[in-house]
Amino acid sequence: MDWIQILIGVAAGFLGGGALAYVIWNKALNSKKQRIIDEAKSEGEVIKKDKILQAKEKFIQLKTDHEKFIQEKGAKIGQLENKLNQRENTINQRREELNKKTKEFENTRKEVEAIRENLNSQLQRVEHKSEELDKLRKQHQDMLEQISGLSAEEAKAQLVESLKEEAQSDAVAYVNEIMEEAKQTANKEAKKIVVKSIQRVATETAVENAVTIFHIESDEIKGRIIGREGRNIRALEAATGVEIVVDDTPEAIVLSAFDPVRREIARLALHQLVTDGRIHPARIEEVVGKVKKQIEEEIIETGKRTAIDLGIHGLHPELVRLIGKMKYRSSYGQNLLQHSREVANLSAIMASELGLNPKKAKRAGLLHDIGKVPDDEPELPHAILGMKLAEKYKEKPDIANAIGAHHDEMEMQTLLAPIVQVCDAISGARPGARREVVESYIKRLKDLEDLALSYPGVTKTYAIQAGRELRVIVGSDKMSDQETEQLSYDISKRIQDEMTYPGQIKITVIRETRVVSYAK
Structure with missing residues (x-):
């Protein structure tokens, strides 16, 4: 029984403690809810105040912007009013000027009317005088016809004929005088134009030779350029088409070629090879190929720059390249x-x-x-x-x-x-x-003429166009047309073999028959 009572007491204690704990927990929960509600109310008040404050600031900002907008509009309206006032003043001034000019025009018109009336009266008087003058002229003409025994038309014809002959002789003399003066003036003006042109253009010209000297730091580099058994120098000559002369000249190598572009390619390639230090046939071909591209680009750039400097536009790209190529060509230095x-x-x-x-x-x-x-x-x-x-x-x-x-x-x-x-x-x-020295130039022309004169059947020779063409005149009775063709070829072949000259020489053989008669 005691155990039962004890268990009942313990259960009652547990139930009482649980009820008490529930009451306490419920009370705490209610207080927490109340605290959360209070905090939410306070935060709501703060948010409400912030929103009201933001709304007031926004209202003030909008009010300020509106006032500023109204002020700007007022300023623009004021400016427009000022412009309208100025235009109104201008229009008033122009109206006054127009009224003034209208009055002046009316006054001028009246003056013109008066002048016109005066002129009409004067014209009437002139017409009257002219009629009187015609009557007097007619009377005078009738009197002259009676005295001379010639009619007016006959006298006029005789007078015109005499005046015509005199005018023709005077005109011929006058024309001859003008022609002579024009010739003298034209000659003088032509000389003046040529002199002016020469004076306004004065450029220095560069002198190009058939050889280029390549300077080196020491003679040891000559051996490296020649290479084992001369393979380097042969590869360089084959790649550039330039004869490379390595002799006893100290610290110098001679590049010889008539083509200045090839000489320049050889010079630049040698410079790169010597600077780099690697000189062998494969490297030589590589460097020469790069230098050729570089020279080609420089030629095109030179042509473009020349055309731009002279203000010449619309040239074909190939013509531009040929212009740039002229930089490496010379004629008589x-x-x-x-x-x-x-x-x-x-x-x-x-x-x-x-x-x-x-x-x-x-x-x-x-x-x-x-x-x-x-x-x-x-x-x-x-x-x-x-x-x-x-x-x-x-x-x-x-x-x-x-x-x-x-x-x-x-x-x-x-x-x-x-x-x-x-x-x-x-x-x-x-x-x-x-x-080119004058003496050598004259000697070359004379040698050309003498060479052609040495052939049988040649009567005269003329070296023209600064030695670029040789004209050979042969006797028609001494040479046939087929023989003239052979003569032209023989002369050209002999000039190539025996003479030194720039460019090319054209040989023209002329065979003609001339018949001359004299009227005595």
Whole structure:
């Protein structure tokens, strides 16, 4: 029983403790809920105050912006009002001026009317006087006809005939005088134009030779350039087409070739090889290939820069490349690019002096010698070849004609042709332009003529165009047409074998029959 009572007491204690704990937990839970509710209310109040404050600030900002907008609109309206006032004032001033001019016009119109009336009255008086004068002239004419026994028409015919003969003789004398004066003036003006053109263009020309000296630091490098059993120097000569002379000259190697582009490629390739230190056939071919590309790019860049400097546009890219190639070509020691630039400037100045198109003249002057730098070497004079190149690359006919006719190898069709021809002669003939000594030049021309005269049947020889052409005249009774062909070939072959000359020489054999009679 006691155990049961104890268990009942313990269970009652547990139930009482649980009820008490539940009451305490419920009370704590209610207090926590109340605290959370209070905190939420306080946070809500804070948020509410913040939102009200933000709304007030937004309202103030909007109010400020609105006031600023109203002020700007007011300022614009004020400016517009000022402009309207100014325009109104201007219109009023113009209206006043117009009224003033209208009044002046009315006054002027009245004056003109008065003058017109005065003129009409004077015209009437003049007409009356003219009628009286006609009557007097008629009376005078009748009196003269009675005295002379000739009618007015007969007297007029005799007078006109005598005056006509006198006028013709005077006119002929006057025309002759004007023609003579025009010739003297034209000669003087032509000299003046040429002198002005020369004075306004003065360029120095570079002197090109057939050899280039490559300087080295020591003679030990010569052995490396030659290579074992000469394989390096043979590879270099084969790759560049230049003869490389390694002799006893201290610290120097001679590069010999008539083609300046090849000499420049060889010089630059040697410089890179010596600087790098690796000299063997494979490396030589690699370096020469790179230098060739570099020179080709430099040629194109030089052509573009030249065209830009001279203000010439629209050139075909191949013509630009040929212009750049002229930098490495010379004629009698005169650099071809400098010569062409000088001819271009001279042609433009002379064309301006003569009232022609200076741009066309400058273009023709720059291109006149492009036939000297073709990629291949056709058997044509450089002027004709240059004309064909210009036609091929779509240059205008007058430009092409000026190029082809500047050495009289074809007929001149426009005024550009003689201008380019004269300016080419000026550039080549001015002192210091060309390096060839006068004595050697004259001797070469004489040797050409003497060589042709040594053949039987040749009567006369003429070396023309600065030795670029040799004309041989043979007797028609001493040589047939077939023999003239053989003579032309023989002379050209002998000139090639026996003489030294720049460029090429054209041999023209002329066989003709002339019949002469005299009227006595």
